[in-house]
Each structure stands twice: as C-alpha cells, then as structure tokens.
Amino acid sequence: MPTINAENAKSIRTPFQVHCGLSKITDEDLTFVGTNYKAMGELQTDKDLINLDDLSGGGFPLDGSCVSYDPATMSEGIGMRSNAGAGMTLKVTCATIIPAITIRGRGIGEITDGTTTYEFRDGLVFPFNAKTKTFTITNDDPDDRIEIESVYPGVEFEIDNTNLISCVVSLRSDLTLVNPQWPASEIEINAYWPDDIITAISSMSDGTRIYYYSGYDDDRSETRYFYLSEKADVQKNVLTLKGQDASSKLDRDCAAETVYSEMRYAHRDMYNKMIKYITDAGIKLRKKESAPGAIGSTKTKNLLLFEKENARDLVASIMSLSHVNLTSIGGTYFWPVFVDAGIPSVRRTKPTSKWDIYEADCGDVVRSADRNIRTLKADDSTFGLVSSCSVGKKIKVETFGSCIKGKSTHKKVENDRYFANMTVTPGKVTSQTANEVTFIPGQFYKIVHEKHYRLSKRRYHGKRKKVAYYIKKKVKVSVGSVTLYGYPINNDISSQSKTYNRPGVTQPISVISHGKAIAGSSGNNMIVYPAYDCVFAQSNITGSFTWKGDPRMQPRDVFTFHRLDGHTEICTLETITLTHEGGGTSAAITYRLGVV
C-alpha cells in the first residue's frame, strides 16, 4: 500500500484519493413498505450491506466473505434487494414534511416517484417535500439485483476522485509578529453531480458540516470538518460547496474578565483561559494537551484584566504573547497554540520539526525579510505595554432596586468600573465578569409598624378606653433592593512602549489587557503574559513556495526546510493551500523562520 511519505519522495506519485462531501442528515424517523423485493431489513441504518450467499449475477465468491442469510436474526445490513433482473417499489413515510432523502445503494436502473426520474446510484439525493412518497425502481441488469443499502431523511453528498472536479483547502494561521488577523480556514469543493438537486440543497442552512480527508487507504489525513459558509449551488451539473472551519465562531465579544493567578499556576491559568475562550465560543476541541503542572509553590497572586474584546483577538493575543521558556524557573517551554483547520486542537508544548521539505522539490520559492522591530508601542493611550493591576479594599459598589427574590438577575456595573470577587446582599452571585454580575436575590425583609390596642390606665367616665400602640416588626417580602460589593481593580500604566536594543522600526501593537501573569517565585520569576520578548525573539524572515503537498500538514506545524545549498532551516508553517484538481494535488505554503 502506498504511503504519503514514500509517494512524496517519488518524482511522480500515485494520485491522492480525495474524499469530501456534506452531510445534513436529520433526525426524523422514516417508515418503509416494500413490494416485489427478495430480501428486506432495516433501511434507516449506518450499517453497510452484508455480503450474503447470493446466487444472482454469477454467484458469490468462495473466499469466506459471504454469510448465509437468516431472515429471523438479520435485519441491519440486509437493506432492500430486488429479485434478479427485476425492479421493486418502496414507499417511504415520515411524520413531517422533509425536503429530501438520501438513498445509498447499488445497481443499474432508474428510480422515479412518478414525476421525477433519476438514474439509480449510490448517494442519490431525491427531493421529497412531502410526508410520503412511493418510489419505483427499475432494473436494467437482467442477471443482477437492485440493492438499497439505506434511506435517510436529509441530504448527503459523497464526493471522491470519480466525480471531483476540484477541491481547494486553505488551512490558515497567522504568524504576523504583531496584531495577527488570523483568518478562518476554508474549503471549496466543485464536483460533478448528475442529478438536478437544486430544490434539495435549497433547504441546507449555513453551518451544515462539510468533511474532507485525502491520502491513501492506509495513510491519510485526519478528517477535517468545515461548515457551509455560502449556499450550496449547482450550475450545469457542477455542485459547489464552500465552507469555513469552526474558528469563525470566535467572532464574538467576550466580557471583561480577570485572571487572578497564583505564581505557581500562572502558565496553567493562561492556558485554561485560552481554552475557555475557545470552548465558550462553542468550538468542540478534538485534541487537547493537558494543562501544565505547578512551577514551585509560591501562592502569591497577580492580577490580569482582559478588557471586553473579540474572542478571536483574545486567543490570538495569548498565542502570540505567551510563548516563553520557563526552564530557568523550574518549568518547561510554554507554547500555547490553538489551530482549527478543521481539527480544532490546542497544545502548550513547544513543537519540534514534524516534516521534511526539500527546496529541490519546490517551485516559486520566495524568501523575504521584514524590518526588525526595535520598539513596540501601545496603540491606545489608556493601555500600558507594561502595566500593573491590583485589587483594592472591598467596597459597596452599588444598589439595585426592585429585585425579585429567587429570580436570576443580570446587572452591569455602572460606568464600566472593574471589580473582583463581587458578592451581593441578600443573595448569591452565580457568575461574574469584571464589570457584570449575575445573581439570585435572597429573602427581602421589610419593617412594618404593626398596630395593636390596649386598655388605657386612666378611666374616662369610669371606663377604660382602647388605646392604639405600634410594634416594629420584620416581615418577609419578595421584592427589594440588592447591594453589590466588590474589590475594585486598579490599574496603572508603567510604560507605553518596550524597546529591544537593536536597529529597527517602531511598531504599534494592540494591547487588550492590564497587569500581567507571572510564574515562579518572587525571587525567580518570569512574565508569562504579556511576554513581549517573544515578539522580539521571532524571526523577521518569511517565505513561500509551492510544493506537491501533504494533506496531513497543519498550520503551525514545524518543518525542516532543506535548502538547495545543503543547509537546513527550521520553519513554522503559516498557511497551506492544498489544491486537488485534474487528478493531481499541489500545495502553496507560507512560513516564518523558526518555531513560532
């Protein structure tokens, strides 16, 4: 069996097998009634057809792959099989109106609902738009059967080398030294599709999942998932699918939040914070390196305050400003990275070279050098490139009136002041950011003056009179005022710029936080975030080239670039655009020198 490495070492390699498609299978239960069939079992199933000892079409192979059919115990994997050389009918019913069904199966013939007729084939998408339909399937092979493997509500397109026209997979990271923009990874698939499926695909919404993998049978890329970003389209039998990776979910604002971390756990807290920004955006991580252990035992806390910011910028900032070598304080390299590219994953150890690429195999090799950065300067005067952040003494923040006992209430702190460890009285805080709080008010009380009567001591005309008096009493009420307490966060700007002693340019940088996360002990510590030194330490050399490509490669993978003059360079892959077209595959790669 060919492997990607072995094939890539050849001048002409065996073409990759490309598999991609889209699945929008829905949850409705279908019922089936068939007539004129030879065998029929479960049809709404994932199971492939079982090879039965079927004498049609010239018999069955005596290689042990076929089993005897037992109608009493076999249901899944039987599908629906016609008599040899004959057709059959299938009535499909659903409780609700569904737009389309996808039929998997094999055989030569046609399928019709009386109005629309398609050639019968595997992965056929048939418009439904009804609760029930009866399909007639004809059989053009006089010796063989028509076999239906499964029938699903919804749409499923499976595309491979037989019908693929082109597939362009753009996997991206952003290794820009400052203010990375980090665009989403994308896929665009163009495939030949023989049927008129325009009505079936019109119901597919954004977010429908597209899958992609390629390589060889025993050596292929992991399956990458993208999400339909534009309406699927069919023009002249060419189906076009466009999708983006899940990182587009990061385009949301996150409330201002604090990281109040002990020095022994600063790096761990930053890693967990990055993961939280990603998962809170709704991205399900498929790979996650475990959080790092403690460095030392110092419990001194440092405060870091992230302003309200876009989640993508927050994650990008942690990735680009906290790649630090913590070995001098008893840790390891801390290298938090999030890569989506269809396989959302996070890691925190410094990567090593994973691939070898030879310049002799590459074309269009371009190498360029940016000007070195000498000074980084905050682009907002309210932020310090170096700043401190601390908490003051607990104060009463404000009072919220007309709160209802037991009803979850969300409030924003007036004037966007920032606080840590907020509490409410009466009640309980259920969640908080630096300037917003959600709480459940407790029991409210009200002082009432209860009216009572007693007989007067004096007699009036010989009689005692009733005299009113009042007793103060605390009674329970369900509406009242809640007082918010918190520790005010104070931050100051120590310096708005940072300079590295070398010739170069001044580069403005977006700062989105106050304070810093510091790891280690008080006498031996390092800033984990924001560590501007890691910006200065990055190489200013970037490059690009075209290559035969490897679908297993990911942005931010490290590779060894074997140059024509014999020396090697360790580089980090920034983007890789794989193009499968005309039976071949090529890749356009951009990179930055060094491990980023």
Place this chain on the structure above:
Amino acid sequence: MAWIDPVMDRTGGEYMTADDCNRITGNIKYLDSNAVVPSDVTDNDILTTWLSVVETAIQTMCLNLGLPGNGMTTAWTYDNINKIESLIQSCYERVGLLRKQNLLTVYSGELYSGQGDYYVGGY
C-alpha cells in the same frame, strides 16, 4: 437424477453458482434418494439454510456408509466446498463398491476366488 462428477480442485477465486449447488444436492440425491436436501435453486436465490442442510445430509450419508464425515465447516470457502464435494465423491465410490459386492454375493460352503477389488469369500 444423474450423477455429475464433483468439482474438487478449486484453488481460490471461484464463485459458488446455482449449478454448483444443484450438482451437490443432485449427487446426494443420486446416492441416497431419501436424503433430506434443499430443493434446486436458481440464480434468483439467496441461500439461507442450504449449507447446513447439505452438510447434515452428507454427515448422515457418511455415517451410514462407514466413512469419516468430519472436516466440514460452516464457511463459504473454496476449501469447504472442495471438502463437501470430496466427501460426496467418497460416498459415491463406497456406494459403487457396495453395489459391486452385492452383485458378487457368495454363500458359505461355496468355493470362490477372485482378484482386484473383489475379495475372496467362502471356506
């Protein structure tokens, strides 16, 4: 039911067809008209209990003829079908021998001599 020579030299890559099935059951019936075997199949059939019924019939026949009837499996492999047809061939030979013996019955007190497949009986 006419006897058809079994196929016993499959080496892999062969397919099981309706003709193969019907030859096997036909040959069993040829040897034992009372044997319980599946009825003839066609190209439209998907076999259900065919293999187990046939193997039971062969085992019964071997037992009656004093032949070892073991070695068959429940797998649809060329080895197993070769084995089935070989056992049928063995049964065929044993039945043939018994039929010859039946023709050459000798009684006690008679003097008889012979050669080849025929054994000598008498006192």
